Amino acid sequence: MELTERKKQILKVVVDDYIHTAEPVGSKAIAARMGGVSSATIRNELADLVELGYLEQPHTSAGRVPSPKGYRLYVNELMERQKLSLDETEKINRSLQLKMEELDRLLSQAGRAVSSFVNYPTYMAAAGKKSMTAQRFELLPVDERSCIVVMMMDGNRVKSQLLRLQLKVEMDQFSILVNLLNSHFTKISTKEMNLRLMNVADQIPPQAFLLLSQVVSYAVESLEEAGHREIVTTGARELLKLPEFRDADKAHELMSFLADSKENLPVPEDDSPMKILIGPENVSDALKDTSVVVASYDIGDDMRGLIGVVGPTRMDYATVAARLSGFAEGLTRLFGKQELPPKEDTKE
Amino acid sequence: MELTERKKQILKVVVDDYIHTAEPVGSKAIAARMGGVSSATIRNELADLVELGYLEQPHTSAGRVPSPKGYRLYVNELMERQKLSLDETEKINRSLQLKMEELDRLLSQAGRAVSSFVNYPTYMAAAGKKSMTAQRFELLPVDERSCIVVMMMDGNRVKSQLLRLQLKVEMDQFSILVNLLNSHFTKISTKEMNLRLMNVADQIPPQAFLLLSQVVSYAVESLEEAGHREIVTTGARELLKLPEFRDADKAHELMSFLADSKENLPVPEDDSPMKILIGPENVSDALKDTSVVVASYDIGDDMRGLIGVVGPTRMDYATVAARLSGFAEGLTRLFGKQELPPKEDTKE
DNA sequence: TTTAGCACTCTGATCCCCGGAGTGCTAAAC
């Protein structure tokens, strides 16, 4: 038995319908929507589709529901690639007029925007290079017991913080220290930074070393944190609106997974901007009954960000995919235009 | 009719019991727990307590449930102020070994810790002074089209960012600019900053002004953002574990409120470190059926932070209050010890 | 190959019933 064109059409109708109603769809409804054939004919076809594995039957006398395999076919071939309406595009871009500053705040802002736009939980991540390095250091003395460390990292990211010093430092020592930092502790991995710190230990006076190590360990921490993939999830509560998550336990389980999971959320292949994972295609057990649509965007030259949307297998793939890639493109544009965007206009 | 000591004891037992079971508690159970009197006696007392408004009866033949008034009395007089066990204190302190850096990241970390410790949703906020001011500026040239702005604000907070400049700037112009910034734009409100910007407009060359206004508007934005109370909520999903929020709609409603509400969450009085709001004592409608325990802690000299816990009226007030104040004290200590803590130890 | 017809199945809503928990009241006991 093979998958005729008509069978595909029927499958499409089933998925389209089920996506919106969450109720098993029956032969009569399909016949009505297709026209030209009677429900009996449809029933025959449906039986075939079940046998082929594209549909499932919750119980003998219920309508049909798409199987993961059915969704997969739908996503690959049947789904009408949606274009974003002008209105939507505009809305997306408007919602991306974020006051960005720190990257992670930006992420959660964008995540909220996406989530409210697709009505599913969303996760965002910025995947830095495995190893960020410092590009440049500055020390700004505040008083004799404290100074501001400013560190510029890859991708023009800047971090700074006030550091209380454990001992008094003469003003002129700062410049020596800065030189040392810039000459020996830039453009190397954090691991190596620690090594070099060891090496210089006996080459400089002890109190200078103390100070140096304070700065370096701040730097190491910041770099590691920046390189580490931080995942922010937003809009988990949207789950509760879905009939498949009305059960509090189920919802709680998935929410916990989303809140806790730091690493094991799906990521698109390096060469493609978007990936759709349907039900059991997910590796994590917690996602076995859900689908994930995840898109990537570019941050600067060598960083990549992720936006993922988690929903029931009965997710509106076409819409979600369209909107998500709209966002991803928007974000790429945002980051591409300028590393971290200054104000285009001052207040008038 | 008056509130005898025995009535109070009975009320206490009812609340204690109901807090843990979420089931109306009957006379027999109370009698068993009190000893000495029979259930019939208790029934008489219960009837009185209902009449006095401390208890409620879901329906005629059910046990009793505390009313808000009952909880209030319980909280004010009856509840055994819990001491944290050594074990708990230690756990709290351990969980406050946060890698803090940016304030808001710290908040969400601490929020998560609290939430996992009390098993209720938690909100955290840092309430800055109404008006933060800049204390000092630095500009670090990167190349001729970009520089790093570093701004030190009240409370020793530091912000920095790379700024792309709209026009080329000679190196020596930077120092002029910094002087201008430090002499004219520090220690004043953002409103005044904007005014001064206007004023200097015709006193300096146009391109210098362009640059200046770029920096100032960055500063204004950062200051306003820092002064603005940012509320972070965590652990909302814990609601789903509670019988009173098994209903998805209810849970969703409250979660949405917690996620969206930026300003209208309860705050303790200025002079007291902790406040308990029971059910209808809350102003917001969305919290009418819930209770809130909120504690404050000090950040630096003139900032105050909040930790609030939201739960059902049937909240375990004693435990929550104890743990919450444990956290609040921990945070106060953390911030008090040093503005923003450097590493105490370098890596050994 | 499609369709009409029909008997059959299964679900989900509704109703009913009933046991159990708990009450309020009364009358006796302390």
Add this chain to the structure above:
DNA sequence: GTTTAGCACTCCGGGGATCAGAGTGCTAAA
């Protein structure tokens, strides 16, 4: 006067039983 035992009563919640509706599969005819 307070406490207690006893008892009738109320109400909830769970467990069938019932039933209509939706949908199916199959057969036989078009």
